[in-house]
Amino acid sequence: MLTKRIIPCLDVKDGRTVKGVRFEGLRDAGDPVALASRYAREGADELVFLDITATNQKRATLVALVRDVARELDIPFTVGGGIGTVADVEALLMNGADKVSINSAALHRPELIDELARRFGSQCIVVAADARFHEPEGWQIYTRAGTHNTGRDAVQWCREAAERGAGEILLTSMSNDGTKDGFALDITGAVSRAVSVPVVASGGAGSKQHFTEVFQTAHADAGLAASIFHFGEIGIRELKEHLRQDGIPVRL
Amino acid sequence: MEIAVIDYKGGNVQSVMFALERLGCQPTLTADPEVIRRADKVIFPGEGEAASAMRELRAQGLDKVLPTLPQPFLGVCLGMQLLGTHSEENDATMLGILPFEVKRFPKLPEYKVPHMGWNTLQRLRSPLFAGLGAEDYVYFVHSYYAPVGDYTIAEAEYPTPFSAAVQHKNFYAVQFHTEKSGPVGTRILENFLQL
Numbered sequence: 001m002l003t004k005r006i007i008p009c010l011d012v013k014d015g016r017t018v019k020g021v022r023f024e025g026l027r028d029a030g031d032p033v034a035l036a037s038r039y040a041r042e043g044a045d046e047l048v049f050l051d052i053t054a055t056n057q058k059r060a061t062l063v064a065l066v067r068d069v070a071r072e073l074d075i076p077f078t079v080g081g082g083i084g085t086v087a088d089v090e091a092l093l094m095n096g097a098d099k100v101s102i103n104s105a106a107l108h109r110p111e112l113i114d115e116l117a118r119r120f121g122s123q124c125i126v127v128a129a130d131a132r133f134h135e136p137e138g139w140q141i142y143t144r145a146g147t148h149n150t151g152r153d154a155v156q157w158c159r160e161a162a163e164r165g166a167g168e169i170l171l172t173s174m175s176n177d178g179t180k181d182g183f184a185l186d187i188t189g190a191v192s193r194a195v196s197v198p199v200v201a202s203g204g205a206g207s208k209q210h211f212t213e214v215f216q217t218a219h220a221d222a223g224l225a226a227s228i229f230h231f232g233e234i235g236i237r238e239l240k241e242h243l244r245q246d247g248i249p250v251r252l
Numbered sequence: 253m254e255i256a257v258i259d260y261k262g263g264n265v266q267s268v269m270f271a272l273e274r275l276g277c278q279p280t281l282t283a284d285p286e287v288i289r290r291a292d293k294v295i296f297p298g299e300g301e302a303a304s305a306m307r308e309l310r311a312q313g314l315d316k317v318l319p320t321l322p323q324p325f326l327g328v329c330l331g332m333q334l335l336g337t338h339s340e341e342n343d344a345t346m347l348g349i350l351p352f353e354v355k356r357f358p359k360l361p362e363y364k365v366p367h368m369g370w371n372t373l374q375r376l377r378s379p380l381f382a383g384l385g386a387e388d389y390v391y392f393v394h395s396y397y398a399p400v401g402d403y404t405i406a407e408a409e410y411p412t413p414f415s416a417a418v419q420h421k422n423f424y425a426v427q428f429h430t431e432k433s434g435p436v437g438t439r440i441l442e443n444f445l446q447l
Binding site: 071075076122251 | 266300366392
């Protein structure tokens with residue numbers, strides 16, 4: 001039976017992991033390869049690397065990082081963060097990334113999704129959508145690292161992205177991100193019902209029960225989190241054991 | 253041991269190369285028929301779309317070479333599907349080494365397409381899976397599948413059974429990504445290298 005996936009997300013800058021990662025026994029928590037291998041051994045199903053480098057060397061350092069990670073890692077990983085062209089995507093895939101996620105560039109020019117899916121196949125094209133809740137408009141899509149409201153409806157955009165060829169939707173609730181109050185179950189469920197491709201829920205995870213909820217109530221296919229894993233608040237194995245006890249299929 | 257990994261611009265071949273290197277091998281990435289024929293083992297990776305992959309294979313003459321190879325051969329993902337006769341994906345005519353027709357997963361509520369993630373294998377019947385059992389997971393990502401037939405050597409379910417692996421003579425192939433399936437995938441690659 002296909003299992004629900006648990007995905008730690010690593011922020012990287014200039015080829016190094018950022019956001020104070022505290023891991024006992026890990027000599028260099030800034031080394032993305034060491035951290036990725038550690039998560040793989042603990043039972044992570046996939047990893048996401050979000051690159052926040054903003055320099056001219058961005059592309060070269062990211063390609064080098066992807067190569068280093070792919071050389072070591074025996075589970076799939078997605079790379080995202082400021083990726084905007086077919087050439088960028090090609091360089092990352094050819095160097096060992098399994099999937100590439102695009103965000104602002106897809107909103108700026110939605111045809112990019114069609115072009116990437118035709119060229120590389122939907123299975124490796126993830127559209128990352130950042131949504132925030134507003135009264136009275138509802139869930140709207142933001143770009144440029146969450147600074148700019150596009151005014152687009154979240155469900156409509158995710159549906160369009162999937163129809164254009166995205167093979168997966170990575171949905172982050174900015175309203176929940178960092179709160180540790182749980183995933184945004186309503187919008188995650190609405191997007192999951194609206195699209196026929198897998199949906200990764202992100203933003204708000206603070207407890208094991210939050211993952212149970214996002215799988216059982218919102219029908220997410222995968223749950224992504226960063227700080228709760230990085231700070232060792234929840235171990236991946238104990239999270240998966242909890243999910244299995246709740247009747248959710250996981251790989252243990 | 254000489255291992256040829258077939259290079260036909262079929263997507264992410266680097267992961268397969270790295271997985272073999274982790275096992276201490278030094279694989280050669282090549283489209284050269286002579287190098288491929290000479291190799292002890294041939295690995296045929298693949299990602300992307302069936303019709304354009306077939307165009308690339310024909311352009312390089314590999315559609316004629318591959319079916320004649322005598323050594324142990326392992327197709328992976330799209331590299332498995334291309335061994336069939338025909339795919340619903342853009343009506344592609346394929347290599348025809350095995351008699352299956354590749355179909356698209358139907359649209360069913362609760363069953364997203366692509367079939368993406370970790371799933372178990374059932375009814376294992378090949379030395380390729382020596383040491384593995386019903387609790388072992390492998391990583392899949394595909395929207396098309398080969399039905400179960402006489403050639404099937406492992407099945408997976410989504411929700412109905414399909415071919416997770418197939419075999420005809422020296423031609424072995426797996427739908428999942430051995431190179432991305434953790435220690436289980438590594439074991440399968442090792443088993444293949446020992447064939």
